[in-house]
Amino acid sequence: MSQTLDAAAVRSWCSLALDALGREREEIDAINVYPVADGDTGTNLYLTVESAAQAVEAVFAAHATGTTEPAPADAVRAMAHGALIGARGNSGTILAQLLRGMAQVLAPPAPGDGDHAARLAPALRRAAELARAAVAHPVEGTILTVASAAADAAEAAGADGRKAGGTRTDGTRTDVAATVRAAYAGARAALDATPDQLAVLGRAGVVDAGGRGLLAVLGALVRALTGEVPAVPPAGHRRPEEPAAPGPGSGPGAERDGGPAFEVIYLLEAGDAAVTRLRERLDALGDSLVVVGGDGLWNVHVHVDDAGAAVEAGVEAGRPYRIRITHFGATAEHPPEQVQRAVVAVVPGEGLAGLCAEAGATTVLARPGEPPASGELVEAIRRAHAREVVLLPNDAALRHTAAAAAEQARTEGVRVALIPTRAAVQGIAALAVHQPDRRFDEDVVAMTTAAGATRYAELAVAERQSWTMAGICQAGDVLGLIEGDVAVIGADLAATAEAVLTRMLAAGGELVTLVLGEDVPDGDALADRLERYVREGHLAVDTVVYRGGRQSVPLLVGVE
Structure with a gap:
């Protein structure tokens, strides 16, 4: 617990937020009905925060041999950057921009006694403004509304504190505990009101999934700074005034009917002017457009019918990579037919990703300096939609990450065999002898032998x-x-x-x-x-x- 936003507090915040989203992921997925009822908001937020937490841990690892902890600025910048490069889905992308906005206020050197608490409310305000600006067509009753309410409440708490005219016994100009408590309370009240603002939520009798995830993140901040554990509201509920059954045209799939067929996400290296033109082009191609980032690195999210055109627009703007295309027909609402066996392979470059995909593997791209997190491997295992999965980490450094992913997948009923491949060439050798029609154990032994002989x-x-x-x-x-x-x-x-x-x-x-x-x-x-x-x-x-x-x-x- 810390009474100021130092590096340790940022680290604790990320860890606690990841734990909270891990516990609540399935509940949040279940109430995901807007903008598309694809049942993955909780998972996307978890993966986004996992990437942020990894980036912060890397900063601490770099200081492991020193006598002091990292500077607060390094920690908050790492948190924002990690969220940006790992952002998933609509809500995850917006959360990344919220963290970026907070970092813009918290990272510069603090005046006076160096206390960050006095800047917490301005940081939440900047976060809300930046996130709203990143969305092409903001809608009330969403995560944006919840973020704005948190900022409003934090600012009100600060104003009340100034009127009281006192200071804390530790010399802090602003009571950080009061500020974060107020922000959480304001966010929760706004979340409870989302069904009255967005018709699809009201018909389904649930609160906004993205806003619910943001509340979990803010609850983690309360715990990191005060030690208190805020009461967790139910992820979704049917309000008494709502009918038991949804009306015509409502229900989880209503928002998808007639909507775009694909979700396209990619990281983009490009200048501001090129991104401005990209926004205009993507806005004409589809909806749910969110472009976050800055300083030459952006995360682009859009729903379109022509996925190729969305990627091509990114190529014209700069250099897109980590491209992810998801067909909404293959969501939890309409899952593809489950196959008996699949291979999930981590690959170090796009060329090998294509090669392994041609061999029938589901691939996870590991960019230079950006190893995949366990959540990404779990998501790939789910995406393979198989009863049995052979996991090829193809990197000795991913041994523990892959083991954690395999264990998580097993709890979800998937039979997973982890072959400890230490290099991509060992994975290629294993894939070359893979035969999905033979017994699982025999296939795993043959693939393990081929990898070990390479x-x-x-x-x-x-x-x-x-x-x-x-x-x-x-x-x-x-x-x-x-x-x-x-x-x-x-x-x-x-x-x-x-x-x-x-x-x-x-x-x-x-x-x-x-x-x-x-x-x-x-x-x-x-x-x-x-x-x-x-x-x-x-x-x-x-x-x-x-x-x-x-x-x-x-x-x-x-x-x-």
């Missing part, structure tokens, strides 16, 4: 001088890592790759797999040279080359 390496570029298993490297040196350890240090990518192949093939092999990143200069020439090198030295060894797209290292190598 030695892996990667070529990376050193960012700074450091000690390695192969000696001292300088910034800019090419490092050849075999099974995670630096084995070769060179100045040239091709020559270093040849040295790595020599070492790996010394133990034998039948197939070499090369995965080239998109930033490799003259990748075709490099691939030809390495294929020739393998053929000349090992006549019985075949070589296959894949284009991995944007990945964290220039070259991945596998030897089977």
Whole structure:
């Protein structure tokens, strides 16, 4: 518990919010009827906050060897950035913008005694304003209304405190406890009124799902700053004055009838002017348009009939990535037919995502420096809609994350086998022998054996001088890592790759797999040279080359 918004309080807030949304996710999903009754608002908010919490934990990990905790500004910026890159769905995207608005007020150096409490109400006001501006056509009775009410109540509490003319015994200019309590109370009152503001909520007899999720986040803030646990209202209820059965044209699917067929979400690197033009184009293509972010990085969310046109608009505006397209026909209302078995694979680049998808796998894209969270893996397992799932993390660092996702999926009735693949090339080898028509255990054994028989390496570029298993490297040196350890240090990518192949093939092999990143200069020439090198030295060894797209290292190598 903290009486000020220091870094520890921000960390606690994220953790408590994640716990709260984890407990209430299914209830919030169940009352999701607006703007589309796709039953995923609670899940989307959970995934958004999980990404924010991970970003804050990364800041603390970077200070693990120091004697002081991170600066409050670093923590709140990390929280906002993490939410932005991990935002899911309509409500998750708006929540990311709310956190961004708070960070804009809380991150700059605090005047005077450095207390952040006096800026809590202005931060909530900025959050509400920024979120409302990000929505193309704001609607009352939604998360936007709840956010504005929280800001109103926080400002009123601050004004009452100033009229009282007193200060706290600890010297704090504003009573942070009173402010957060007021914000929570105002948000709850506004949430209770949402069925009277939005007809679809009134017909269904529920409160707004996004607003309910925001209340959980604000409740976590109350607990982080005061130690108090606010009373949790029911996620949804049928009000006594409402009829027991919905009227004609109402019900969970009413808002979807005649609406756009796809939800499109992507991160976008683009300038402000390009984003302004993008908003206009997407607004003409569909609805539920929310564009959040700034400083060159944006999260775009829209519902459209032409998903390709929405992505193409992003390409014209800048560089879209982490593109997610969901067909509303495949929601909890109308789930696809469940299959017996599926494979879920984490992949480091778009090229391998396409390759694995062609092999029948559901993929989770791991961007450089942005490993997927356990919630993303659970969501992918759900999206696979299978009774049995083989999970390929394809990264040693994801071992615990994948294990947590597998355990969660098992509690939902899915039989999950986690194959501890430590590199993408091991995942490719496992997929190559996957046979969904044989017994599950036999398939898992065959895939595990193929992955285990694949030695892996990667070529990376050193960012700074450091000690390695192969000696001292300088910034800019090419490092050849075999099974995670630096084995070769060179100045040239091709020559270093040849040295790595020599070492790996010394133990034998039948197939070499090369995965080239998109930033490799003259990748075709490099691939030809390495294929020739393998053929000349090992006549019985075949070589296959894949284009991995944007990945964290220039070259991945596998030897089977």
